[in-house]
Amino acid sequence: MEAHAASVVHPSGTEILATARVDERRVAWLYVCTGLTVFGAMGLAGIAMRLNQAEVITLSDSWFYRLLTLHGAGMLVAALLVSMGALWFVLRTTVPLHLGRMLFSYAAIVSGAVLVVIATLLGGYASAWTFLWPLPFDSFDAWRPWSTDVFLVGNLLVGAGFFVYCLDLLMQTCATYGGLQRALGISYLRDRDDSPPPPAVLAAMVVAIEGLMAGAAGTTIIVALIGHAIDSGLTMDALWAKNLTYFFGHSAFNLTIYLSAGAVYVLLPGYTGRPWKTTKPIVVAWLFTLVFVATAYSHHLYMDFVQPEWAAGFSSIASFGAALPPAVVTIFTGVVLIWGSRYRWTLASALLYLGFMGWAIGGTGAVIDSLIPINFKFHNTLWVTAHFHTYLLMAVILWAFALFVRMLEESAGRTARDGVSAFSLGALLVGGYGLVGVWFVSGTLGIPRRWAIHPENTAGYSLVASIFAIVFAIGFLVMLLECLRLARIASVQRWDRIPAPSSSLPTRADPEPLLSSGFQFAAVCAATVVFIGAYAPPITDAVESNVRYHHLQHGAMYLVGLLVGVAFASLPSVFARIRSHPNLGITLVIAGPVVMMLGMVPSIYESLESNAGLHLLYHVGMAALGVVTGLAAGTLGLVTGRLVFVLSIGMALMYAAGVTGG
Amino acid sequence: MLEFGQPQVTIAIVFGVLALAIAVLALVIATHAKEDIPYEDVSRKGYRFRRPWLAFLTALLVLTVGTSFLLLPYASGGRPATVVKVSGGQFYWTIDPAVLPAHEKIAFDVTSVDVNHGFGVYDPDGRLIGSVQAMPGYVNDLRLTFDKVGEYRIRCFEYCGLSHHNMIASFRVEEGRE
Numbered sequence: 088m089e090a091h092a093a094s095v096v097h098p099s100g101t102e103i104l105a106t107a108r109v110d111e112r113r114v115a116w117l118y119v120c121t122g123l124t125v126f127g128a129m130g131l132a133g134i135a136m137r138l139n140q141a142e143v144i145t146l147s148d149s150w151f152y153r154l155l156t157l158h159g160a161g162m163l164v165a166a167l168l169v170s171m172g173a174l175w176f177v178l179r180t181t182v183p184l185h186l187g188r189m190l191f192s193y194a195a196i197v198s199g200a201v202l203v204v205i206a207t208l209l210g211g212y213a214s215a216w217t218f219l220w221p222l223p224f225d226s227f228d229a230w231r232p233w234s235t236d237v238f239l240v241g242n243l244l245v246g247a248g249f250f251v252y253c254l255d256l257l258m259q260t261c262a263t264y265g266g267l268q269r270a271l272g273i274s275y276l277r278d279r280d281d282s283p284p285p286p287a288v289l290a291a292m293v294v295a296i297e298g299l300m301a302g303a304a305g306t307t308i309i310v311a312l313i314g315h316a317i318d319s320g321l322t323m324d325a326l327w328a329k330n331l332t333y334f335f336g337h338s339a340f341n342l343t344i345y346l347s348a349g350a351v352y353v354l355l356p357g358y359t360g361r362p363w364k365t366t367k368p369i370v371v372a373w374l375f376t377l378v379f380v381a382t383a384y385s386h387h388l389y390m391d392f393v394q395p396e397w398a399a400g401f402s403s404i405a406s407f408g409a410a411l412p413p414a415v416v417t418i419f420t421g422v423v424l425i426w427g428s429r430y431r432w433t434l435a436s437a438l439l440y441l442g443f444m445g446w447a448i449g450g451t452g453a454v455i456d457s458l459i460p461i462n463f464k465f466h467n468t469l470w471v472t473a474h475f476h477t478y479l480l481m482a483v484i485l486w487a488f489a490l491f492v493r494m495l496e497e498s499a500g501r502t503a504r505d506g507v508s509a510f511s512l513g514a515l516l517v518g519g520y521g522l523v524g525v526w527f528v529s530g531t532l533g534i535p536r537r538w539a540i541h542p543e544n545t546a547g548y549s550l551v552a553s554i555f556a557i558v559f560a561i562g563f564l565v566m567l568l569e570c571l572r573l574a575r576i577a578s579v580q581r582w583d584r585i586p587a588p589s590s591s592l593p594t595r596a597d598p599e600p601l602l603s604s605g606f607q608f609a610a611v612c613a614a615t616v617v618f619i620g621a622y623a624p625p626i627t628d629a630v631e632s633n634v635r636y637h638h639l640q641h642g643a644m645y646l647v648g649l650l651v652g653v654a655f656a657s658l659p660s661v662f663a664r665i666r667s668h669p670n671l672g673i674t675l676v677i678a679g680p681v682v683m684m685l686g687m688v689p690s691i692y693e694s695l696e697s698n699a700g701l702h703l704l705y706h707v708g709m710a711a712l713g714v715v716t717g718l719a720a721g722t723l724g725l726v727t728g729r730l731v732f733v734l735s736i737g738m739a740l741m742y743a744a745g746v747t748g749g
Numbered sequence: 750m751l752e753f754g755q756p757q758v759t760i761a762i763v764f765g766v767l768a769l770a771i772a773v774l775a776l777v778i779a780t781h782a783k784e785d786i787p788y789e790d791v792s793r794k795g796y797r798f799r800r801p802w803l804a805f806l807t808a809l810l811v812l813t814v815g816t817s818f819l820l821l822p823y824a825s826g827g828r829p830a831t832v833v834k835v836s837g838g839q840f841y842w843t844i845d846p847a848v849l850p851a852h853e854k855i856a857f858d859v860t861s862v863d864v865n866h867g868f869g870v871y872d873p874d875g876r877l878i879g880s881v882q883a884m885p886g887y888v889n890d891l892r893l894t895f896d897k898v899g900e901y902r903i904r905c906f907e908y909c910g911l912s913h914h915n916m917i918a919s920f921r922v923e924e925g926r927e
Contacts, residue, residue: 148911155908215908221885222864222909227839229911325865325885361788368799390867390906391882392823392889400818407810415803422778423795427786440782444775448768455764458813460820463879464757467867467906531761532751533877535869535906538914542751542904 095496097431099360103353104497104585106180112494112587114189118172119491121193125200126165126484127563132158134556140541141549149229151539152213156238157203159216163339164200164245166479168193169487170346171252174294176490177353178256178287182263183592188255188673195248202241210234215537217336218242220328223312224319236316239309246305247677249339253298254673254727256291261726262595264288270726271377272370283365289373290349294342296730297380301342303680303734305335307741310684314746318690322748326393331741333387341380344446344478347486348417351439354489355421358436359428363420372412379409389462399459406457410450418443434503434569435496437512438489445481445519449474452527467537470530477523480559485515488566495570498577500584507569514562521555598666598724601732602657615650618643635743638687641709642739645683648710652717653732665722672722676731679716680738683709687742754876822879824890829854833920837866837883839910842903842918849922851898857891859883866916867906873899873922880906895922 096102104112132154139146146154171192175184206212212234214222223235264270264284270292274280308331314321352363385402388394421443430436452474456465465471496502529548534541541549577584602608620626621643630636655661665672686692686709695701716735720728831850835857836843849855859868861883869880870893878901881891895901898921905916 148914152908152911152913213911217908219865219907225839225864225910227910227912326887329865329884388882390880390889391884391887392891393884393887396821396823399823403814403817404810407814411803411806411810414806415799419795419799419802423792425778425782426791426795427781427784428788428791429785430782432783440775440779444771447771447775451767451771452764455760458817460817460822461756461760463822464754464760464877466880467869468877527761527764531757532753533757533869533871533875534751535867535904535914537908540914545751 095431095433095435095493095500095502096357097360097429100357100431102497102585103177103357103493104587107176107587108179108589109587110186111176111179114186115172115176115490115494117193118168118175119487119494121197122165122168122170122172122487123484123491125161125168126487127567129158129161129165130556130560130563132161134553134560136539137549137553137556139539140546141553142540142546143550143553146539148539149211149213152215153207153211153230155537155539156213156215157207160203160207160238160242160245161200162479163216163336164196164203166340166343166483167245167249168196169490170343170350170483171249173350173487173490174287174291174346175252177350178260178291179592181285181593182256182259182288182291183595184259185255187670188251192248192252195244195251199241199244199246199248202237202244206234206238206241210237212238214238217332218309218312219332220308220312220323220325221315224315232316236313239313239316243306243309243313246302246309246335246339249298250302250306250677251673253295253302254676254723254731256295257299257730258598258669258724258727259595260284260288260291260295262598262724263593265596267726271374272365273374275365276367276370283370286352286363286365286369287349289365289370290345290352293373293377293380294345294349296377297338297342297345299730299734300381301335301338303738304331304741305339306677306681307684307738307745308332308335310681311742311746314685314688317685318688320689320748321746323745324747326388326391327741327745329388329391330385330394331745334384337384337387338380340475340479341383343483345376345380347442347483348413348446350490351421351442351486354435354439354486354493355424357493358431358433358439359424360431361424361428363424368416369420372416376409376412379405379412383409383457386457386462389459390466403457403459407454410454413446413450418447433492433496434508434512434566435489435493437508438485438492441512441516442482442485442489445485446478449476449478449482449523452477465530467535468530469526469534469536472536473523473526473530476526480523481519492566492570492573495573495577497585498582499573500580501573501576503569503573507565511562511566511569514558514565516562518555518557518559518562522552522559525549525552525555598669598722598728600657600659600662601653601721601725601728608654608657611650611654615647615654618647618650634747638743638746639740641687641692641706642683642743644706644709645713645716645739646736648713648715649717649732649735650713651710652714653720653728654717655714656718656721656728661718662721665718669722669724672719675715675719676723676735679712679719680735683712683716683739684742686712687746689748751871751877752875754878757877822891824856824892829856829892831855833857835859835868835883836862837868837905837909837916838862839864840905840912840916842868842916844903844918844920847920849895849920851895851922851924853925854892854894857881857893859889859891860887861885864909865907866909869904869906871902871904873897873901875902882907898922898924
C-alpha cells in the first residue's frame with residue numbers, strides 16, 4: 088500500500104522542519120542517528136547476554152560481565168544522545184542554544200564512549216556501569232589496571248559532555264526568559280507574568296538543574312576514584328561512594344525521560360492540531376519533579392541498612408511522588424490533547440503515542456518497587472531490570488525513533504508504508520513487552536540481576552526472553568529499513584523540500600553579575616573571614632590528626648579563593664571584561680574543581696608538607712584555583728554562575744567528607 | 750530450584766492488572782483519537798477528572814507509603830539472643846554459626862571484607878525472603894525469624910566480580926535447641 092503523499096502531520100499541525108534552521112536539523116540528525124546506532128550495538132550485546140543466560144551460547148564469565156558493563160554504560164550514552172538531541176532540536180526555536188557547546192558535548196560523550204569500549208573490550212574491564220568502590224580496583228586480577236583508568240576517564244568525559252549541555256541550557260534559558268523564576272514559571276504561578284515559557288522550557292530548566300547537581304556528584308566520585316588510581320593510599324567511605332554513584336547514575340538515566348518529555352511537548356501537537364500550552368498545573372508539576380527527582384535516588388540504598396532511615400523514608404515518598412506529575416499532568420494532558428483530535432496516525436505518531444504507554448507501565452513498576460518492604464523482596468532481582476527497561480526501551484527509545492521517523496517523513500513528504508509500519512510496531516510491542524514481561528516474572532521468582540549464569544532450572548525464562556528480544560530487534564531492523572527508504576525518497580526529492588528558515592536566533596538578555604548589592608558583597612566578605620578562620624593555629628593543629636578535617640581545611644582555602652573570585656567577578660570593571668568569555672568560563676568551572684580534588688591526593692600534598700615554603704605555596708595554589716573558578720562562574724550569568732558556585736562548594740565538602748585515606 | 754514467593758506473586762498480580770489496565774486504556778484512547786470532537790468539549794470534560802485523579806493518587810501515596818513505614822525491614826528493638834556473623838568476600842560467604850534455631854528472631858550482622866556484596870536469603874523451598882547489602886567498613890543488621898526448618902540458600906545480590914554468580918552458600922535452621 089502506497090504511503091500518503093500529503094502532509095505527514097495533522098491538517099492544523101505544523102511540520103517541525105518548517106521552523107528548524109539548518110543547524111538544528113544537523114544537530115538532531117547527528118545526535119539521534121548516533122544514539123540509535125549505539126542503541127542498536129548495545130542491544131546486540133544485550134541479546135548475547137540473554138542467550139548466554141538461556142544457555143544457547145557460551146560466553147566466558149569475563150566476556151559476559153564486560154558486555155554487561157559495556158551495555159549499561161553504552162545504553163546511558165545512547166539514551167543521553169537521543170534525548171539531548173531531541174530537546175535541543177525543539178528548544179532552539181525559542182532559546183538561542185549555543186551550537187559550539189552542543190558539538191563539544193557530542194565530541195566529549197562520543198570520546199567517552201570510545202574509551203568505555205576500549206576499557207571493556209580490550210582491557211577486560213567489568214565492574215558494571217555502577218563502578219561501586221572498591222570493585223574497580225579489586226577485580227581479583229580479572230581486568231588490566233589501565234582499563235579501570237580508561238573507563239573512569241571515559242565516564243568523566245561523558246559526564247563533562249552532559250554537564251556542558253546542562254550549563255548551556257540553564258544559561259541561555261534564564262537569559263532568554265529573564266531569570267530563574269520566569270524560566271521555571273514561578274512568576275507566572277504568582278500572577279506576575281502573563282506570558283509563561285512553553286512547557287519544553289520548563290522541562291529543560293528542570294533537567295539542567297538536576298543534571299548539574301548529578302554532574303557535580305558524579306565528578307566528585309569519579310575524581311576520587313581516579314585519585315585512588317594515582318595514589319592507592321587514598322581510600323574512601325563505601326557508603327559515601329555508593330550515595331554519590333547512584334545520585335549521579337540514577338539521575339542521569341532518569342533525566343533522559345524528562346529530556347524526551349520536553350521534546351514530546353512539541354512533537355505531539357503536530358498530530359493533534361492542538362497546541363500544548365503552559366498552564367499552572369504544568370508549572371507546579373515540573374517544580375515537584377525538580378524536588379522529587381533530586382531526592383529519589385536513595386531507593387538504590389534501601390538495603391544498605393546503615394543509610395539513615397529518614398533518607399530511605401524520604402526517598403520512598405519522593406520516588407512515589409515523582410510519578411504524580413506525569414500521571415496527573417503530562418500524560419493526562421497528552422490524553423486530553425489526543426482524544427477526539429482526528430489524530431494523524433503515522434509511524435512517527437504511533438511511536439509517540441506508544442511511548443506514553445511505556446512511561447506509564449514502567450513508572451508503575453518503579454512505584455511499586457519504591458515501597459521499602461516490597462523492595463526488600465525485589466531489590467536487585469530482575470524486577471528492577473524489568474521496570475527501567477520498560478521506560479527506557481518502550482518510552483525513551485520509541486520517542487527517539489518518533490523524532491527520527493518524523494524528520495524523515497517530513498523530508499520525504501510522505502509517511503512510512505502502513506503495512507511495514509504495522510509490522511515493525513507490532514514486533515516492537517510484542518518483542519519489547521515480552522522481553523520486559525519475562526524480567527518481571529523472573530523478578531517475582533527471585534532471580535538475581537547481573538548473573539552470567541542463572542540459578543538452576545531457570546534458563547527457560549531467558550530463552551523465552553531471548554526470542555522476544557530478537558523479535559524486538561527484527562522490528563527495529565524493519566523500521567530502520569523503512570527509514571532508509573524514506574531517506575532515499577527524501578534525497579531524490581532534495582532534503583530541503585521544506586526550506587530551512589534563515590531567521591536569526593532568538594534574542595537573549597545580557598548576563599548579570601553574581602553579586603549586585605552591598606549586602607551580598609558584605610556577606611561574601613564575612614564568609615571569607617570565617618573560612619580563613621579555618622587556619623587558626625588550634626584548628627590547624629587539630630586537623631593534622633584527622634584526614635577528613637585535613638582535607639576540609641584544604642577545601643576551606645579553595646572556598647576562600649572561590650568567594651574572592653566571585654566578589655572580583657562581580658566588580659563592574661572586572662565583569663565588563665570577563666562577561667564576553669563564557670566558553671572559557673565553562674572550561675574553568677569544570678577544570679577548577681577537578682584540579683582542586685586531584686590536588687588533595689595524599690601523595691601530592693604530603694611531599695610538600697615537609698617544606699614550609701612549598702606547603703604555603705600549596706595552600707596559596709588551592710586558593711588560586713578557587714579564585715579562577717569564582718571568576719569563571721562570573722561569566723555564566725546570575726543563575727548559572729550562582730549554581731556553579733554552590734556546586735563547587737558542594738564538591739569540596741563532599742570530597743572532604745568521603746575521602747578517608749592518606 | 751526457585752519457587753515464586755507468596756508476597757512477590759501478590760505484588761506481581763497487582764502490577765500485572767495495573768499494566769493491563771493501562772494497555773486497555775491506551776487502546777480505548779487510541780480508538781477515540783480519530784474522532785472529531787471540539788477541543789473545548791474534550792478539555793471541559795477531561796479536566797473535570799484531574800482533581801479527583803490527583804486526590805486519588807495522593808491518597809494512594811499517603812496510604813501505601815504510610816503503611817509501608819509500618820512494615821520496614823530495618824532492625825528495631827533489642828538485640829536477639831542469636832546473632833550470626835556474616836561476612837562476604839570474593840567469592841565466598843562465612844556464616845557463623847551456620848546452624849540456627851527456628852521460631853525465634855535472629856540478628857545477622859552482615860559485612861564484607863573486600864567489595865560490596867548482597868546477602869540474598871532463600872527459604873528451603875527456594876523462595877526469596879529478602880536481602881541486605883554487605884558493605885566494606887559497615888555492618889548491616891538484618892533481623893529474620895524462620896518458621897521452616899531446612900537448608901536456606903544464600904545468593905550474592907550485588908555484582909562483585911567475575912564469579913559473582915558462584916557466590917552461593919547456605920545455613921541450616923533446626924527446631925529449638927532445648
